[in-house]
Amino acid sequence: MAEVWQRIFDFSDYGELLGLVHNSLLAGAALGLVGGLVSWFVMMRDLPFAVHGISELSFAGASGALLLGANVVAGSLVGSLLAAAVIGGLGSRARDRNSIIGVLMPFGLGLGVLFLSLYQGRSANKFGLLTGQIVAIDDPQLAWLLATGAVVVVALLVMWRPLAFASTDPELAAARGVPVALLSPLFMLVLGLAVAISIQVIGALLVLSVICTPAAAAMRVTSSPRLVPLLSMGFGVVSVVGGILLALGSDVPISPYVTTISFLIYLVCRAIGPRVTAARVGAGRLRASRLPAR
Amino acid sequence: MSAVLELRDAALGYDGRVLWSGLDLDVEPGEFVAVLGANGSGKTSLLRAVLGLQPLTSGTLRVGGRPARRGDRAIGYVPQQRRLEPTTPMRAKDVVRQGLDGHRWGIGRPGRVGWDQVARALEAVEATSYADVPVGVLSGGEQQRVRIAQALVADPSLLLCDEPLLSLDLASQRTVTTLVDRRRREHGSGVLFVTHEINPVLPYVDRVLYLAGGRFSVGTVEEVLTSGTLSDLYDAPIEVVRTGGRILVAGIPDTPDNAHHHEHHHDHRGQVQEAAHG
Numbered sequence: 001m002a003e004v005w006q007r008i009f010d011f012s013d014y015g016e017l018l019g020l021v022h023n024s025l026l027a028g029a030a031l032g033l034v035g036g037l038v039s040w041f042v043m044m045r046d047l048p049f050a051v052h053g054i055s056e057l058s059f060a061g062a063s064g065a066l067l068l069g070a071n072v073v074a075g076s077l078v079g080s081l082l083a084a085a086v087i088g089g090l091g092s093r094a095r096d097r098n099s100i101i102g103v104l105m106p107f108g109l110g111l112g113v114l115f116l117s118l119y120q121g122r123s124a125n126k127f128g129l130l131t132g133q134i135v136a137i138d139d140p141q142l143a144w145l146l147a148t149g150a151v152v153v154v155a156l157l158v159m160w161r162p163l164a165f166a167s168t169d170p171e172l173a174a175a176r177g178v179p180v181a182l183l184s185p186l187f188m189l190v191l192g193l194a195v196a197i198s199i200q201v202i203g204a205l206l207v208l209s210v211i212c213t214p215a216a217a218a219m220r221v222t223s224s225p226r227l228v229p230l231l232s233m234g235f236g237v238v239s240v241v242g243g244i245l246l247a248l249g250s251d252v253p254i255s256p257y258v259t260t261i262s263f264l265i266y267l268v269c270r271a272i273g274p275r276v277t278a279a280r281v282g283a284g285r286l287r288a289s290r291l292p293a294r
Numbered sequence: 295m296s297a298v299l300e301l302r303d304a305a306l307g308y309d310g311r312v313l314w315s316g317l318d319l320d321v322e323p324g325e326f327v328a329v330l331g332a333n334g335s336g337k338t339s340l341l342r343a344v345l346g347l348q349p350l351t352s353g354t355l356r357v358g359g360r361p362a363r364r365g366d367r368a369i370g371y372v373p374q375q376r377r378l379e380p381t382t383p384m385r386a387k388d389v390v391r392q393g394l395d396g397h398r399w400g401i402g403r404p405g406r407v408g409w410d411q412v413a414r415a416l417e418a419v420e421a422t423s424y425a426d427v428p429v430g431v432l433s434g435g436e437q438q439r440v441r442i443a444q445a446l447v448a449d450p451s452l453l454l455c456d457e458p459l460l461s462l463d464l465a466s467q468r469t470v471t472t473l474v475d476r477r478r479r480e481h482g483s484g485v486l487f488v489t490h491e492i493n494p495v496l497p498y499v500d501r502v503l504y505l506a507g508g509r510f511s512v513g514t515v516e517e518v519l520t521s522g523t524l525s526d527l528y529d530a531p532i533e534v535v536r537t538g539g540r541i542l543v544a545g546i547p548d549t550p551d552n553a554h555h556h557e558h559h560h561d562h563r564g565q566v567q568e569a570a571h572g
């Protein structure tokens with residue numbers, strides 16, 4: 001028992017290890033920010049299933065690149081963008097979209113598994129693409145990840161208001177001149193980029209814990225369209241960076257730590273959410289009733 | 295003053311099927327025009343044409359003297375809609391704010407100006423008390439007020455409402471109609487109000503546009519809602535009865551479109567009899 005425990009938490013030589021994962025920590029922080037931001041729109045547009053679908057094709061792309069000895073980040077970007085283009089291009093209605101994703105997902109996973117079984121290199125690399133890796137991020141890869149993250153953030157900031165409008169009331173947004181039909185596939189591509197980053201850090205299987213859970217948690221405690229994304233980014237960073245720091249003292253992959261922290265945050269938000277909402281509803285109405293009648 | 299909306303010999307249809315044609319209509323500033331007609335008669339399509347979302351098959355359409363175009367700031371629009379999701383991550387004031395600058399690129403600069411306008415719009419529909427409340431937890435009537443504030447916040451000269459009374463209780467129906475009436479009186483906005491019940495808007499309407507079976511009739515309530523006009527329009531015997539300030543219509547034939555769209559009947563069980571279209 002003690003032995004198992006030590007495999008999960010072991011903090012001897014921690015300082016030395018920290019130096020080795022410098023790159024992962026940076027990538028993790030970036031992923032937390034990007035994932036937290038994207039997940040707000042994922043929740044508003046009801047796209048968690050699409051995130052999962054894209055991540056399996058991204059995994060196929062990454063393992064293909066590993067097999068060919070090419071840049072793994074580039075490989076996962078190609079997989080992500082292909083999946084995003086197919087889903088965004090063919091599935092504008094929710095029902096179409098979900099069936100397309102349902103078809104793509106096992107295909108991507110199968111392809112990825114095939115590439116990995118053909119790959120002769122280090123087996124840690126293989127497993128990492130599915131469940132996350134700590135030390136595998138070298139400098140050029142980190143540069144790729146940060147650049148991709150910057151593209152995602154800038155694209156989201158530019159699309160911010162029209163995308164939110166199109167997500168909450170597409171009909172009115174279209175009447176107001178928002179290019180609703182264009183924003184939908186555009187957002188898919190941005191989402192594809194965000195997923196590709198996640199694959200490198202927490203692996204293909206658990207992407208949703210970074211690109212869904214943070215905003216789902218934040219939406220439980222506030223309805224402010226400014227506060228939700230900010231909280232969500234905070235939750236994302238805490239989950240990923242916290243997960244990496246904990247995983248450091250163990251030989252367990254990082255994703256269990258990330259998903260556990262992320263899930264705990266969600267549970268706490270869910271527990272206190274109804275009270276926060278009730279207080280706000282009450283305060284809002286009460287304050288108004290004290291105003292002089294107009 | 296010139297008309298806020300002008301339709302000349304306008305026709306609209308999809309894939310060769312004509313919804314209505316030969317439509318001439320001027321909506322003057324401050325005028326309240328009710329649009330009546332069975333489901334599928336093309337009421338929503340008319341609004342979409344005015345919004346520039348759907349081109350006319352023929353004829354012309356001008357809004358404030360200019361051809362219809364998407365995103366026209368002169369138009370306020372309340373789309374037909376069901377209730378919002380309880381978890382919609384927005385407060386009432388955020389919904390209204392979207393009507394002001396939701397279409398603009400970027401995240402927007404922080405500042406008071408926009409929020410002052412939002413506060414005034416919420417005050418005009420007497421919704422100040424729930425400005426900070428998540429929209430999802432508001433009642434249907436409260437949500438409808440918020441959506442009217444959203445349509446009015448950019449100060450439109452033409453207001454389009456698509457069945458805004460649907461699934462509201464009588465008190466909320468009255469609130470919505472008086473708010474719209476006050477708007478056009480105080481600000482001179484023209485109003486195109488789609489409804490399938492004439493009675494809630496009877497005290498306010500200046501004119502009625504009745505769409506039926508590819509044809510239409512425009513005029514005052516007295517001119518259009520008569521047994522003669524409706525029987526002509528539907529090509530079937532229709533009985534219109536006025537009693538106690540209400541109008542009851544009986545004998546509207548079941549068109550194929552009606553047979554497919556029964557949801558309105560269920561929403562308004564018990565009121566079917568008194569609806570202009572049953």
Ligand SMILES: Nc1ncnc2c1ncn2[C@@H]1O[C@H](COP(=O)(O)OP(=O)(O)O)[C@@H](O)[C@H]1O
Nearest residue numbers: 308313331332333334335336337338339340551
């Ligand atoms: N974009 C479209 N393409 C094809 N047919 C349409 C389209 N929009 C509406 N229709 C059809 O046009 C008819 C009128 O629709 P609509 O304007 O929504 O009627 P109403 O609002 O009066 O119920 C319906 O039969 C509908 O199916």
Ligand SMILES: [Mg+2]
Nearest residue numbers: 337338374456
């Ligand atoms: Mg309609």
